[in-house]
Amino acid sequence: xxxxxxxxxxxxxxxxxxxxxxxxxxxxxxxxxxxxxxxxxxxxxxxxxxxxxxxxxxxxxxxxxxxxxxxxxxxxxxxxxxxxxxxxxxxxxxxxxxxxxxxxxxxxxxxxxxxxxxxxxxxxxxxxxxxxxxxxxxxxxxxxxxxxxxxxxxxxxxxxxxxxxxxxxxxxxxxxxxxxxxxxxxxxxxxxxxxxxxxxxxxxxxxxxxxxxxxx
Amino acid sequence: xxxxxxxxxxxxxxxxxxxxxxxxxxxxxxxxxxxxxxxxxxxxxxxxxxxxxxxxxxxxxxxxxxxxxxxxxxxxxxxxxxxxxxxxxxxxxxxxxxxxxxxxxxxxxxxxxxxxxxxxxxxxxxxxxxxxxxxxxxxxxxxxxxxxxxxxxxxxxxxxxxxxxxxxxxxxxxxxxxxxxxxxxxxxxxxxxxxxxxxxxxx
Numbered sequence: 214x215x216x217x218x219x220x221x222x223x224x225x226x227x228x229x230x231x232x233x234x235x236x237x238x239x240x241x242x243x244x245x246x247x248x249x250x251x252x253x254x255x256x257x258x259x260x261x262x263x264x265x266x267x268x269x270x271x272x273x274x275x276x277x278x279x280x281x282x283x284x285x286x287x288x289x290x291x292x293x294x295x296x297x298x299x300x301x302x303x304x305x306x307x308x309x310x311x312x313x314x315x316x317x318x319x320x321x322x323x324x325x326x327x328x329x330x331x332x333x334x335x336x337x338x339x340x341x342x343x344x345x346x347x348x349x350x351x352x353x354x355x356x357x358x359x360x361x362x363x364x365x366x367x368x369x370x371x372x373x374x375x376x377x378x379x380x381x382x383x384x385x386x387x388x389x390x391x392x393x394x395x396x397x398x399x400x401x402x403x404x405x406x407x408x409x410x411x412x413x414x415x416x417x418x419x420x421x422x423x424x425x426x427x428x429x
Numbered sequence: 430x431x432x433x434x435x436x437x438x439x440x441x442x443x444x445x446x447x448x449x450x451x452x453x454x455x456x457x458x459x460x461x462x463x464x465x466x467x468x469x470x471x472x473x474x475x476x477x478x479x480x481x482x483x484x485x486x487x488x489x490x491x492x493x494x495x496x497x498x499x500x501x502x503x504x505x506x507x508x509x510x511x512x513x514x515x516x517x518x519x520x521x522x523x524x525x526x527x528x529x530x531x532x533x534x535x536x537x538x539x540x541x542x543x544x545x546x547x548x549x550x551x552x553x554x555x556x557x558x559x560x561x562x563x564x565x566x567x568x569x570x571x572x573x574x575x576x577x578x579x580x581x582x583x584x585x586x587x588x589x590x591x592x593x594x595x596x597x598x599x600x601x602x603x604x605x606x607x608x609x610x611x612x613x614x615x616x617x618x619x620x621x622x623x624x625x626x627x628x629x630x631x632x
Contacts, residue, residue, distance in 0.1 A: 246612060280494070307461070
């Protein structure tokens with residue numbers, strides 16, 4: 214099994230607006246499908262947020278309902294809770310208060326970044342006359358790794374390909390004593406990539422390891 | 430291509446995140462800066478005093494409890510209901526019918542083709558291919574009309590563009606059978622099955 218790996222493209226600079234795929238007869242519907250498929254829907258974070266809010270509201274509901282019918286509170290009376298909150302730096306150890314604040318802050322940061330960041334998935338779009346085609350970067354990486362392996366005439370374990378949004382990195386560890394030409398591998402991988410024509414088209418970079426592999 | 434409300438997700442997540450950020454920052458400041466503590470005690474005491482006056486003025490006649498508690502119960506129930514509704518929106522959009530149209534012929538009535546037709550046909554066509562580790566086909570409703578989502582897990586090293594071209598031919602054959610061009614999403618993905626199973630057969 215070749216060491217193909219994928220990396221999300223969020224770290225690449227000059228992201229710009231997610232370039233829509235080239236024009237196709239399928240029309241705007243397919244373009245919208247592609248736009249949705251290449252970005253995250255934020256469903257997981259939304260589920261976490263909704264469950265969190267439901268839990269908090271459920272507890273508040275319990276205490277409020279208990280208070281409304283005049284029964285003794287379960288954990289803390291809402292009125293006492295409000296009084297404690299107004300007196301806040303007093304009554305709670307500052308370390309505990311600071312730690313709780315930090316936890317809440319980090320949780321808020323998680324949700325806020327989920328809302329604001331573009332959330333691109335590690336996928337590329339292929340042009341197709343009939344269907345909207347999206348390919349995981351991992352699949353592209355394994356296809357390119359196969360091509361690079363054949364061009365370099367090495368075993369699967371000696372090739373590792375990392376595909377990100379705008380760059381394909383091909384790492385090859387040559388067999389000891391067998392010289393390799395980086396340009397040949399580069400040409401082969403670029404040829405395969407040109408046939409594939411993923412959008413956006415990444416740039417190929419070939420790294421030959423200085424240390425060889427013995428007995429491969 | 431499912432009907433997850435993405436803009437709504439982002440808006441609600443943004444609101445919740447901003448609130449939590451503010452609360453967290455306030456707690457940290459309260460714990461570290463004494464001046465913020467003094468300001469907070471004065472400001473929140475005023476607010477709480479006003480609220481308490483409101484609770485005192487809204488007592489149910491003859492009882493020591495304010496009816497504002499009832500209002501709060503209703504409001505909390507409303508928020509919980511809205512959150513459940515939001516949860517129910519995630520990942521919705523599965524459809525059952527691939528085609529539901531009025532037939533132009535002399536016989537009155539509709540023609541309905543279930544999504545299972547496309548799903549079974551494509552799955553049967555893909556079942557024996559050695560270069561695929563798995564294939565799932567599902568019918569979704571996209572912007573009011575049915576669409577097909579074909580998710581393929583190719584084995585390691587399969588060239589995605591040739592695979593996509595072959596699958597396109599299958600989809601076009603399906604178009605001819607069904608008599609209608611449904612929007613199709615073809616997703617060539619990687620999963621645990623394609624990653625951990627033997628890859629020698631395609632290499």
